[in-house]
Amino acid sequence: MTDAGSERVREADEVLLGFARALRAAGVPVTQDRGQTFLAATALVGVDDRRATYHAGRATLCGGPDDLARYDQVFEAYFGSRDGLPRPRPAPPATVPAYADLPEAESAGGEGDQDEDAEVVRARASEREVLRHRDVATLTPAERQRLAGMFATLRPRAPRRRTARHQPWRRGRVDASRTLRASLRRMGEPAEVVRRRRGSKPRRVVLLVDVSGSMSGYADALLRLAHRFTQAAPGSVETFTLGTRLTHLTRALRLRDPDRALVAAGGTVPDWSGGTRLGETLGSFLDRWGRRGTARGAVVVVLSDGWERGDTSELATQVARLHRIAHRVVWVNPHRGKAGYEPVQQGVLAVLPHVDDFVAGHSLATYAELVEVVARA
Amino acid sequence: METGQPASAEEVAARLGTTGYLCDDALATVAFLAVRMQRPLLLEGEPGTGKTALAEALAESLGLPLVRLQCYEGIDATQALYDWDFPRQVLHLRALEAAGGDGRTVEEAEKSLYDERFLLARPVLAALQQAPAVLLVDEVDRADDEFEAFLLEVLSTYQVTIPELGTVRAATPPLVVLTSNRTRELHDALKRRCLYHWIDHPGLEREVQIVRSRAPEVSAGLAAQVVGVVQQLRGGGDLLKPPGVAETLDWARALHHLGSVDLDLETASRTLGALVKYREDADRVRAALDRMLAR
Numbered sequence: 001m002t003d004a005g006s007e008r009v010r011e012a013d014e015v016l017l018g019f020a021r022a023l024r025a026a027g028v029p030v031t032q033d034r035g036q037t038f039l040a041a042t043a044l045v046g047v048d049d050r051r052a053t054y055h056a057g058r059a060t061l062c063g064g065p066d067d068l069a070r071y072d073q074v075f076e077a078y079f080g081s082r083d084g085l086p087r088p089r090p091a092p093p094a095t096v097p098a099y100a101d102l103p104e105a106e107s108a109g110g111e112g113d114q115d116e117d118a119e120v121v122r123a124r125a126s127e128r129e130v131l132r133h134r135d136v137a138t139l140t141p142a143e144r145q146r147l148a149g150m151f152a153t154l155r156p157r158a159p160r161r162r163t164a165r166h167q168p169w170r171r172g173r174v175d176a177s178r179t180l181r182a183s184l185r186r187m188g189e190p191a192e193v194v195r196r197r198r199g200s201k202p203r204r205v206v207l208l209v210d211v212s213g214s215m216s217g218y219a220d221a222l223l224r225l226a227h228r229f230t231q232a233a234p235g236s237v238e239t240f241t242l243g244t245r246l247t248h249l250t251r252a253l254r255l256r257d258p259d260r261a262l263v264a265a266g267g268t269v270p271d272w273s274g275g276t277r278l279g280e281t282l283g284s285f286l287d288r289w290g291r292r293g294t295a296r297g298a299v300v301v302v303l304s305d306g307w308e309r310g311d312t313s314e315l316a317t318q319v320a321r322l323h324r325i326a327h328r329v330v331w332v333n334p335h336r337g338k339a340g341y342e343p344v345q346q347g348v349l350a351v352l353p354h355v356d357d358f359v360a361g362h363s364l365a366t367y368a369e370l371v372e373v374v375a376r377a
Numbered sequence: 378m379e380t381g382q383p384a385s386a387e388e389v390a391a392r393l394g395t396t397g398y399l400c401d402d403a404l405a406t407v408a409f410l411a412v413r414m415q416r417p418l419l420l421e422g423e424p425g426t427g428k429t430a431l432a433e434a435l436a437e438s439l440g441l442p443l444v445r446l447q448c449y450e451g452i453d454a455t456q457a458l459y460d461w462d463f464p465r466q467v468l469h470l471r472a473l474e475a476a477g478g479d480g481r482t483v484e485e486a487e488k489s490l491y492d493e494r495f496l497l498a499r500p501v502l503a504a505l506q507q508a509p510a511v512l513l514v515d516e517v518d519r520a521d522d523e524f525e526a527f528l529l530e531v532l533s534t535y536q537v538t539i540p541e542l543g544t545v546r547a548a549t550p551p552l553v554v555l556t557s558n559r560t561r562e563l564h565d566a567l568k569r570r571c572l573y574h575w576i577d578h579p580g581l582e583r584e585v586q587i588v589r590s591r592a593p594e595v596s597a598g599l600a601a602q603v604v605g606v607v608q609q610l611r612g613g614g615d616l617l618k619p620p621g622v623a624e625t626l627d628w629a630r631a632l633h634h635l636g637s638v639d640l641d642l643e644t645a646s647r648t649l650g651a652l653v654k655y656r657e658d659a660d661r662v663r664a665a666l667d668r669m670l671a672r
Binding site: 034041044051068163164165177180181201238251291292294296 | 386402403406407409410413414416421424451453463466467470483486487490518519521522558559560561562565568569572573574575617618
């Protein structure tokens with residue numbers, strides 16, 4: 001290759017890598033190695049061919065259907081006409097404040113406490129106890145912040161299911177194959193009898209969080225709860241938000257730090273405090289994810305007040321469908337635990353026949369109970 | 378059938394065409410890149426859009442054997458890699474005994490048990506041994522995270538180590554096609570290894586072509602009518618499970634077997650079971666057909 005030729009290639013590479021950078025800026029997670037694969041691919045199909053470059057980029061830089069639309073936009077903006085630049089990602093809504101964790105107040109007090117100190121600790125402990133039982137929608141921002149730290153005390157455990165395969169165990173049925181194998185190793189001499197039992201695996205947990213206007217006071221707490229679940233069993237928990245549309249939130253909640261995860265979630269969900277079309281969004285969850293396997297045999301937890309405008313028969317149909325697919329459907333209603341609550345609201349009445357557990361969900365204490373319900377499911 | 382590596386995306390499309398698989402240039406480009414760059418190809422899309430069929434067509438068009446690994450919940454490395462043929466090992470041992478030990482030491486006898494002839498190659502190992510080959514990892518989203526990690530390892534080295542025998546390395550890496558229905562999100566690490574393609578339902582014209590090429594016995598008029606109905610049903614968006622291309626083909630064939638050359642309501646409603654798989658859907662389709670054919 002001549003100098004001029006290699007010069008041209010280098011220029012082309014810079015253009016292409018510039019495109020990869022633009023794509024990253026538009027929110028497609030393009031890594032270094034993906035960029036390199038992209039260069040190799042365009043070299044194969046020909047850099048001058050616009051359509052081939054387009055397809056090569058789609059295949060190498062994108063990782064899911066969500067990326068494809070953004071990709072098209074950026075490609076058009078970068079290689080096509082220069083108007084219509086990719087829109088920047090919407091800023092996270094103000095409903096999820098990005099504050100840092102404050103140090104836990106009650107960690108004070110070492111050895112040799114004086115009476116006063118003990119008094120203070122006891123007061124704080126009972127304050128915490130009160131906070132545990134308060135309705136999260138009525139908290140002041142400061143109390144909310146203190147409660148956020150207390151979410152770390154929740155210890156969700158994924159429910160277990162039995163698997164088809166066996167595992168070695170001290171007691172139980174004789175594992176003929178393994179026993180024979182062991183004796184084979186000794187040229188047919190009788191060996192120790194090996195036993196086995198059915199294995200067990202975590203059962204999938206699917207959280208469906210209602211983020212419509214009527215639930216806005218609980219959204220923050222419910223997402224923190226979802227974050228705890230996700231952190232406890234990252235592989236077997238999936239989270240979606242239901243509002244005017246369905247949003248897959250699992251990826252955002254995998255971030256370890258709760259506040260960063262919540263900010264990421266805030267950036268992902270486009271319809272905070274919007275209206276609800278609960279039946280419809282539940283339907284699209286079942287069509288796009290649920291029936292194919294996400295909800296199959298899973299413990300599905302719906303966190304919603306069941307507030308549905310107008311006809312509730314669609315909601316009833318969809319919850320019935322959900323119930324047929326899922327192992328167990330747990331409905332968490334923030335109003336359930338309040339004094340004088342009666343399930344008279346239309347949406348709630350519609351879903352009750354198809355729900356295995358109907359539990360409260362307005363305070364940290366009720367979330368702790370929910371964690372137990374899910375673990376036992 | 379021509380063999381050897383294709384020189385361009387157009388050639389891939391043309392070769393796939395000879396096997397009856399029609400693809401657009403996006404898919405052809407990706408398939409071409411997968412072959413030339415020796416990268417696994419990850420296909421996602423609605424069920425019934427021809428993800429698995431692509432792997433089969435690729436193998437046929439390249440003249441390579443197809444090895445299929447069906448994933449399911451709880452699949453582990455033994456079911457994907459290899460296993461020892463235990464009954465035959467026992468038999469072998471008994472035969473040795475009967476032969477009076479053959480003058481062998483215990484070590485030799487034991488060593489002879491882990492011979493390649495007692496090795497049962499499961500799909501991944503089989504694909505490496507038979508390479509060049511096409512390895513289809515079907516519905517990878519059903520397998521667990523651990524299995525995905527294991528696959529990632531195999532896909533980046535194209536070799537497998539069997540403690541008793543040593544390392545098996547593919548002379549030519551197999552062409553790997555992974556399909557996923559998106560029941561769960563795959564790990565980024567696996568996705569990064571792969572070329573990605575989302576297969577959509579085909580447009581009206583292409584789907585007619587597909588039916589004509591896959592089921593040539595169906596009359597042209599019937600094919601066009603069937604596809605017309607299916608496309609409308611998909612566009613309507615009120616079905617629990619919109620039919621895929623596979624269902625279109627089933628339905629066209631079913632109608633053909635009943636002797637239809639034209640779509641009529643009576644035969645259509647008798648064969649709906651080939652098209653939709655829910656009672657509610659069948660009712661809706663029947664009503665829609667009523668409307669469409671009444672005109």
